[in-house]
Amino acid sequence: MKYLIMCKSLTNAQRASLLLERRGLSAAVVKAPQSLRANGCGYALSLYRRLPEAVEILKNGNLLTGRIYIRMEDGSYREAASDDLSR
Amino acid sequence: MIYLDNAATTLIKPVSVGRAMLRAMQECASPGRGGHRAAMRAAELVYRCRETAAELFHVPDPSRVVFTMNATHGLNIAINSLVKEKTKVLISGYEHNAVTRPLRQRGAEIIVAESPLFDSEACLHAFEEQMGQAGLVICTMVSNVFGFILPIRKIAALCRARGVPLIVDASQAAGVLDIDFQALGAAFVAMPGHKGLFGPQGTGLLLCGQEGEPLLFGGSGSDSLLQEMPGYLPDRLEAGTHNVPGIAGLLAGMEYVRERGAEKIMDQECALLCTAVEELRDFAGAELFTGQEGMQSGVLSLRVRGMDCDEAANQLSERGICLRSGLHCAPFAHKSAGTLETGTLRMSFSPFVSESELRLCCQAIRELSQRKR
Numbered sequence: 001m002k003y004l005i006m007c008k009s010l011t012n013a014q015r016a017s018l019l020l021e022r023r024g025l026s027a028a029v030v031k032a033p034q035s036l037r038a039n040g041c042g043y044a045l046s047l048y049r050r051l052p053e054a055v056e057i058l059k060n061g062n063l064l065t066g067r068i069y070i071r072m073e074d075g076s077y078r079e080a081a082s083d084d085l086s087r
Numbered sequence: 088m089i090y091l092d093n094a095a096t097t098l099i100k101p102v103s104v105g106r107a108m109l110r111a112m113q114e115c116a117s118p119g120r121g122g123h124r125a126a127m128r129a130a131e132l133v134y135r136c137r138e139t140a141a142e143l144f145h146v147p148d149p150s151r152v153v154f155t156m157n158a159t160h161g162l163n164i165a166i167n168s169l170v171k172e173k174t175k176v177l178i179s180g181y182e183h184n185a186v187t188r189p190l191r192q193r194g195a196e197i198i199v200a201e202s203p204l205f206d207s208e209a210c211l212h213a214f215e216e217q218m219g220q221a222g223l224v225i226c227t228m229v230s231n232v233f234g235f236i237l238p239i240r241k242i243a244a245l246c247r248a249r250g251v252p253l254i255v256d257a258s259q260a261a262g263v264l265d266i267d268f269q270a271l272g273a274a275f276v277a278m279p280g281h282k283g284l285f286g287p288q289g290t291g292l293l294l295c296g297q298e299g300e301p302l303l304f305g306g307s308g309s310d311s312l313l314q315e316m317p318g319y320l321p322d323r324l325e326a327g328t329h330n331v332p333g334i335a336g337l338l339a340g341m342e343y344v345r346e347r348g349a350e351k352i353m354d355q356e357c358a359l360l361c362t363a364v365e366e367l368r369d370f371a372g373a374e375l376f377t378g379q380e381g382m383q384s385g386v387l388s389l390r391v392r393g394m395d396c397d398e399a400a401n402q403l404s405e406r407g408i409c410l411r412s413g414l415h416c417a418p419f420a421h422k423s424a425g426t427l428e429t430g431t432l433r434m435s436f437s438p439f440v441s442e443s444e445l446r447l448c449c450q451a452i453r454e455l456s457q458r459k460r
């Protein structure tokens with residue numbers, strides 16, 4: 001499963017990625033799909049596992065600044081629900 | 088060539104600086120302008136530079152480190168953000184035109200906390216006396232003309248106690264003095280990359296305690312549908328393509344400072360200052376502007392008796408010695424020191440200046456003066 005955590009800026013995404021890396025989670029900084037950005041271009045964190053843990057770390061670090069999406073098998077995205085974020 | 092104009096630009100850089108710039112030109116595209124490898128390499132490099140600056144200057148969040156073209160650019164952003172027409176701005180008697188010209192342009196009411204050269208207590212007292220009427224304080228950490236180290240921590244404490252915002256010009260301090268952004272509690276701290284941080288010309292940093300108002304408007308690679316600049320740092324203050332090779336060089340320069348230690352660099356420059364003073368102190372043909380230990384950085388202003396300072400600098404230049412002469416873009420500092428009519432000849436040091444080079448320069452100054460007689 002691929003997850004996207006939207007970030008308010010490239011620098012914010014980089015800080016968030018480093019924080020996760022320091023806590024043993026791998027998340028790449030990627031250009032966010034236009035369809036998921038209300039205001040145009042932006043960046044997101046892409047990760048494949050341990051979403052709830054990542055979200056908690058980012059929340060605690062005040063670095064969770066955008067919505068969270070899950071990529072579906074058909075390539076579309078749906079916003080993560082609270083069930084997706086519980087461990 | 089003997090280069091002693093490091094307060095303007097450090098010409099001799101660590102070898103790593105040029106190498107990093109070349110590599111960046113060949114391998115990095117533009118941060119925030121795509122998700123491809125070359126753009127992301129640039130983004131990583133730029134972020135590493137922000138992070139290194141944040142560590143070096145105790146900025147809690149790398150997003151608050153904004154890249155500028157130089158200290159003047161950073162000061163203009165800071166002044167543009169905080170000064171409206173008629174704002175009363177209290178400045179030291181040692182400010183550069185990079186502060187006073189933008190203030191005049193904004194229509195500020197400038198109040199000068201005048202104090203004698205190398206008198207730290209008088210400087211603090213002058214700020215204390217006049218702070219009541221100020222809506223903003225702007226202060227340099229070190230005079231670019233005389234190397235006078237102003238009591239910035241105490242001035243910052245006064246500002247915090249009275250609730251007056253502070254802009255710090257760290258042009259001559261970055262790389263040689265400890266700059267603790269968090270402890271200062273300043274609204275903005277501006278510094279160039281090309282002096283004590285050993286980056287190339289065209290680089291600078293603005294440390295931001297608040298979001299600030301942009302001077303430039305344009306693409307930021309973020310929130311592109313909006314026609315206003317983004318409301319968050321650093322994007323808000325960084326319109327247009329970054330100077331990525333310059334930032335790569337600045338990163339290498341800051342890594343050099345971090346490895347060597349600002350305190351050690353300062354010690355080395357002060358040792359050179361002592362050598363110059365020893366060489367010229369007993370020489371009647373030169374008038375030196377020196378302070379007590381701990382009051383002066385690696386900058387020495389002097390006058391050659393009976394000789395125009397620009398003429399002296401020209402003659403030294405003919406002998407391959409590079410010193411700056413004149414008012415050094417800081418008429419307020421000369422007014423404070425009583426040298427406005429004549430200007431001064433200035434030698435300024437770096438870790439790449441050798442003692443033997445300095446002694447040759449002092450010998451040349453003595454010869455100039457004797458020839459004049």
